Amino acid sequence: MKGYKPTSLLFVFCFLIVMSGCSPYTENNIVEEIAPVIFWSIKNDPNGQLSITTLVPPLIKETKQTFTLKVDLIKQGGKEFNLKYYRELKTGQLRMLFINKELAFKGIRTLINTLFTDPDVSSRLYIVIVDGDFEAYLKNQLSKQPSLDYFLYRMLKHYEKYNQGDMSIVNLHEFMKQLYSPFQDPILPVFKADKNNFTYEGTALFHGDKLKTTINNMDDQIFQLLGNDRYVKLLALPKQKLVLGRVRSKVEFRLDQTTKVLHVTDQINGRLEEYQGNKNLLNQSELSSLNKEVEVYLEHETTELLKNMQKEKVDPLQIGLLTTSPFFERMTSKEWKDQWENIKLDVHFSLKIQPVTTGNKM
Amino acid sequence: MIIVIIGIGFVSQLNLFILSKCWKSRFLKDGAEGISKLFGKRMIRLYAFIGLFFIFMKMAIFTIGYSDIMHQYIFPSINNNWLILFIFLTSLYLASKGMEKTFQFVVIVMLSTFWIIFVFIPFLFAPMSSIHDLYPLIPNDPSLFSWKGVLLIWSSLSGPEYLIFLKPWLTHDKRQFMYFTIGNMISVLEYLLLFIAAILFFGSNYLSKTLYPTIDMIKYLQSPVFERMEIIVISVYLFYIVFALALFLLFFYGLSRLALAKWNLQTTRKGYLFCAAVILSSFLIFYNFLWKFSYKGFWGLDLEIALSSLSYLIIPIILWIAIKRKEDV
Numbered sequence: 001m002k003g004y005k006p007t008s009l010l011f012v013f014c015f016l017i018v019m020s021g022c023s024p025y026t027e028n029n030i031v032e033e034i035a036p037v038i039f040w041s042i043k044n045d046p047n048g049q050l051s052i053t054t055l056v057p058p059l060i061k062e063t064k065q066t067f068t069l070k071v072d073l074i075k076q077g078g079k080e081f082n083l084k085y086y087r088e089l090k091t092g093q094l095r096m097l098f099i100n101k102e103l104a105f106k107g108i109r110t111l112i113n114t115l116f117t118d119p120d121v122s123s124r125l126y127i128v129i130v131d132g133d134f135e136a137y138l139k140n141q142l143s144k145q146p147s148l149d150y151f152l153y154r155m156l157k158h159y160e161k162y163n164q165g166d167m168s169i170v171n172l173h174e175f176m177k178q179l180y181s182p183f184q185d186p187i188l189p190v191f192k193a194d195k196n197n198f199t200y201e202g203t204a205l206f207h208g209d210k211l212k213t214t215i216n217n218m219d220d221q222i223f224q225l226l227g228n229d230r231y232v233k234l235l236a237l238p239k240q241k242l243v244l245g246r247v248r249s250k251v252e253f254r255l256d257q258t259t260k261v262l263h264v265t266d267q268i269n270g271r272l273e274e275y276q277g278n279k280n281l282l283n284q285s286e287l288s289s290l291n292k293e294v295e296v297y298l299e300h301e302t303t304e305l306l307k308n309m310q311k312e313k314v315d316p317l318q319i320g321l322l323t324t325s326p327f328f329e330r331m332t333s334k335e336w337k338d339q340w341e342n343i344k345l346d347v348h349f350s351l352k353i354q355p356v357t358t359g360n361k362m
Numbered sequence: 363m364i365i366v367i368i369g370i371g372f373v374s375q376l377n378l379f380i381l382s383k384c385w386k387s388r389f390l391k392d393g394a395e396g397i398s399k400l401f402g403k404r405m406i407r408l409y410a411f412i413g414l415f416f417i418f419m420k421m422a423i424f425t426i427g428y429s430d431i432m433h434q435y436i437f438p439s440i441n442n443n444w445l446i447l448f449i450f451l452t453s454l455y456l457a458s459k460g461m462e463k464t465f466q467f468v469v470i471v472m473l474s475t476f477w478i479i480f481v482f483i484p485f486l487f488a489p490m491s492s493i494h495d496l497y498p499l500i501p502n503d504p505s506l507f508s509w510k511g512v513l514l515i516w517s518s519l520s521g522p523e524y525l526i527f528l529k530p531w532l533t534h535d536k537r538q539f540m541y542f543t544i545g546n547m548i549s550v551l552e553y554l555l556l557f558i559a560a561i562l563f564f565g566s567n568y569l570s571k572t573l574y575p576t577i578d579m580i581k582y583l584q585s586p587v588f589e590r591m592e593i594i595v596i597s598v599y600l601f602y603i604v605f606a607l608a609l610f611l612l613f614f615y616g617l618s619r620l621a622l623a624k625w626n627l628q629t630t631r632k633g634y635l636f637c638a639a640v641i642l643s644s645f646l647i648f649y650n651f652l653w654k655f656s657y658k659g660f661w662g663l664d665l666e667i668a669l670s671s672l673s674y675l676i677i678p679i680i681l682w683i684a685i686k687r688k689e690d691v
Contacts (some may be wrong), residue, residue, distance in 0.1 A: 015448060119438055122589070163489075173582055174490055180568035181495075321494035332495070332538050 014035035016270050027086065028092040035085070036093035038149045040077070042111065042135050043100030045070055045254060050103075052077040053135050055142075055149050064146060066138050074114050087205045092120040095153045097172075098214035101131045101204075101211065103192070109179070118171060127158045127209065129204045132193040140195050165224035165232035165247075168203045179209060182333035184321025187228075202273075205314045212312045219305050225266065225301065227317040235270065240294055241277040244270035244353065255322040260339070262319060264302065264347045281355050290334075295349045302347045310341050319343075363497070367515055367557060374519045374674075377654035378546055381522060381678040382539035383536055384630055385529070387685045393530040394616070394625055400684045403623075410621035414614065414671050421610045421641065425449055426649050428603045433576060435581075436593055443646055449600070450642050453607035457615075464608050471605045474598055479552055481595070482559045485579060491562035491685040510664070517667045520674030526681065527613060528654070614641065 028034070036041040041053040053068045071077045081089050083359065097115065099108055115121050141148055160169040168189050178186035186206040192199055202216030203223055208318040215223055224232050230251060247270035269275065272281070279286045320336040331339075389396040398406045429445040437445065456464055461545075485491070522542060535541075560575045563582075572578055581592040588594065615637045619625050624633075652662060 015451075123578070124584065157467060177490065177565050177568055180571065181565045182567060186490075318494075320493065321492060324494050326497050351450040 001204075024142050029090070035087035035249070037078075037089050037101070038093055038153065039096035039098060040094065041098035041100075041130070041138075042074070042103060043130075043134075044103040044106065050074065050077070053138070054081070054089075054149075055138065056089070057087060064142055064231075066135060066142070068135060074111060082345070087261045090120070091118060094125055096126045096128060096149075096156065098128050098130045098134055098191075099188075099229075100134070101129055104129050104188075104204065104206075104211035107210045108275045109206070112172070112175065112179075112209070117178060122178075123171065125172040125289060126153075126160070127170055127172060127175055127188055128156070129188050129190045129214075130193050131190055131201065131214075133195070134198070136195045137193045137198050152181075163229040163231060165221070166231040166326050168220075168224070168228045169202050170245065175222045177236070178279050178316075179206075180300075181315050181318075182324070182330070183315065183336060184318045185212075185316050187316045190216075203316075205309065205312065206212055207314050212314050213308070215305065216307075218301055219308075221288075222298070222302050222305050225268070226251055226264075226305075234273065237294060238298060240290070241275065242272060243274040244268075245269055245273035253317070253319060253322055255319065255343075257323065259344075260342065261344045264306075264341075264345070266298075266347075268349060269352045269354075279357070287353070287355060291351050291353055294353075295351050298349045299347045300353070302349070303345050306345050306347070310343065313337055313341060316339055363511065364554065365558060366512060367550065367553050369668065370465060370512065370519065374516070374546055374550075375543065377674065377678055378522060378542040379539065380682050381526070382542055384678060384681045384685055385538045386691075389685060389688070390526060390529040393527075394620060400681075400688055407621055407623060410617045413548065413617050416673050417610050417614050417617065418641070418644065419662070419666045419669050421607060421614070422612075422645055422648050423662060424603060424606060425645060426653055427663075428599065430653075432579065432596060434574075435577060435596060446645055447642070448647060449603060449607065450638075451646065452600075453604045453611060454638050456604055457608035457611040461528075461612055464605070464612060465528065465531070467605050467608070471601045472489065474601045478595055478598065479555065481580060481583065482555055482576075484583075485559040485563045486555075488563065494567050495562055496558065510667075513667050513671050515553065516555065516674065517670040519546070520670040522546075523674050523677040524609075524613065526677070527616075561672045611638065611641065 035057045037054050037056075039054060043051050043053075045051045048070055049070045051068060051070050052074065055064055055066055058065065067081055069077050069080050071080060075148075078089055078091065089164075094115070099111070099208055112127070113242065115125065116123070129307045137146065147150060156167075156169055159167040160171070168187055170186070170188050175186050175188065178184050185208070188204045188206065190201045191203045202214050202220040204214045205212050218237075221232055221235055224230075225235075225247065226249070230249050232247045235247045237243070247268055247280075249269075250267040252263075252265045255261075256263065275281065277290070279290050281287050281290070309317075315336075320333075321342065323336060323339075324330050386388065389400050392399075394406070399410065425446060429442055429449055432445055433440070433442045456467060522545070547639070556576060560569055560579065563579055564572060564575060569575055577592050577596065580595050581590070583591045585591060615629070615634055616625075618637055620628075620631070648662070
């Protein structure tokens with residue numbers, strides 16, 4: 001029996017090699033011959049086709065170039081790139097998907113589904129809506145910033161990891177969950193692109209898979225406080241001439257089903273980081289009057305934001321989930337949408353500012 | 363559904379109580395000899411024939427289901443027949459070491475797969491999940507209640523009934539019922555955890571649209587070193603699959619000897635290999651001509667669920683009745 005041991009070990013070893021993909025039956029994954037795709041940028045074309053762009057080659061020392069193709073189907077894009085580039089494109093490293101805003105207005109369900117069913121694509125793929133000409137930005141920026149695609153990925157990754165409330169970052173799985181949930185509408189970040197800039201603009205609110213409206217500036221900050229991160233690193237209030245830092249919000253939504261009123265109470269804690277107004281903040285009464293002013297302003301803005309959501313019939317804050325209860329049947333998605341429009345709002349903010357500045361007035 | 367899982371756990375507990383009663387009986391100690399005293403030789407042959415079918419279905423669904431997952435997530439371009447062959451050969455090797463070695467392997471299986479349960483705990487506290495996703499706890503709508511779901515959970519708890527056939531190799535312990543209870547509790551808790559985590563992660567609507575939710579969940583996990591966690595977890599499950607398959611392979615061989623009335627003769631390598639060849643070729647036929655074409659609405663899955671539910675329900679009861687009748691006489 002002892003003499004068989006080396007032979008059987010050799011057999012096991014052969015099996016292991018065959019199993020681990022060195023067999024003639026697997027796909028070609030030789031590093032020198034493939035080019036991993038890091039992002040797709042997809043926009044619609046006037047004549048009904050899709051225009052799909054990516055950057056090749058990633059990660060090796062070769063001048064990068066943008067490739068753009070006009071195709072009818074998304075996967076067809078992947079196929080046709082291979083016909084004009086000497087490396088084979090692989091989607092295993094796909095990290096970002098940039099979708100043009102016009103395309104998002106038409107609905108992106110099939111687009112997302114195609115990527116979702118690809119076993120190579122991770123569900124941590126970031127989805128971003130782009131307003132403007134992203135290809136022009138790519139072409140222009142590429143000369144200054146060779147690993148542009150990687151930097152964009154790091155940026156999204158950073159803001160996802162440290163939920164600072166600066167950006168709403170959404171990945172494929174979160175989008176899918178929101179898309180299929182009967183009581184929640186998906187959100188995506190919107191970036192504005194032109195030849196020289198690529199900047200975060202705000203949050204896109206969807207109804208189903210169609211873009212409805214985008215919110216930006218003040219509205220987006222409030223949206224971060226209410227739902228997304230419940231934390232904003234810097235809350236700038238230009239009208240009150242002050243900036244609050246490290247703002248933490250403790251939101252409570254209470255939906256009164258009989259009177260159809262949504263009570264929103266939000267406790268906000270923050271440091272006063274900058275003040276350019278002319279109140280003496282060392283004086284307690286002036287400080288509390290400023291406090292009141294900010295509260296009223298935030299209440300007003302929040303009510304406006306929620307009203308806007310009601311008008312557009314979108315519910316990205318999962319208010320609909322409040323109608324569910326442990327022992328009663330859920331209402332249908334449509335019933336909720338009809339109800340959501342007519343719900344009255346009652347918003348209360350209570351603000352706790354820690355004054356860390358000395359008074360501006362001497 | 364949470365209530366259903368807990369309820370079925372209780373019923374299973376009752377079933378295990380009966381099983382532990384049977385366990386104490388002296389008939390089981392002698393293996394096939396003892397059981398044949400209970401039922402008579404003619405009946406044993408009939409039962410063995412039926413049992414062959416039960417065990418074959420269980421093995422087939424186990425292996426093909428697992429190789430299908432492997433195919434879909436790890437080796438999309440390799441031919442699935444190869445995967446089935448490799449899994450089968452591994453368990454054939456394990457089973458050839460004999461019954462004792464095979465179920466000693468359970469220690470390795472336990473150590474290498476038990477940690478997977480803990481992987482799902484972070485999903486309970488994920489920021490995007492809300493407790494409202496679980497509501498309503500008790501669905502009032504009768505159309506949502508499905509017998510198939512109940513059967514699925516019941517069949518997932520099945521398996522302990524096969525322990526009876528291992529009795530001759532196991533030590534005789536008084537605390538058998540306690541061990542059964544612990545095992546049952548762990549299984550029920552595991553299913554509860556998986557169910558709740560999956561609902562929180564996907565939400566109920568999206569959950570019904572995914573084919574392998576637990577693997578998709580593992581896929582979502584991230585580690586700084588290794589990105590595709592699901593590859594590790596799926597591969598680790600191979601230990602479990604190989605163990606179960608090897609055990610059933612031995613059962614199959616034993617039962618076929620019973621069915622052909624050859625159980626007084628010594629076991630032979632030729633017979634064992636013939637048995638294995640029959641099983642492997644039936645797997646491949648099963649996969650290539652039945653499974654491949656009717657993927658999701660496949661009757662084989664339903665049949666397997668029904669069969670293992672049935673075996674879990676009736677084996678303890680039949681044995682118990684038989685033992686009671688013999689002991690009265």
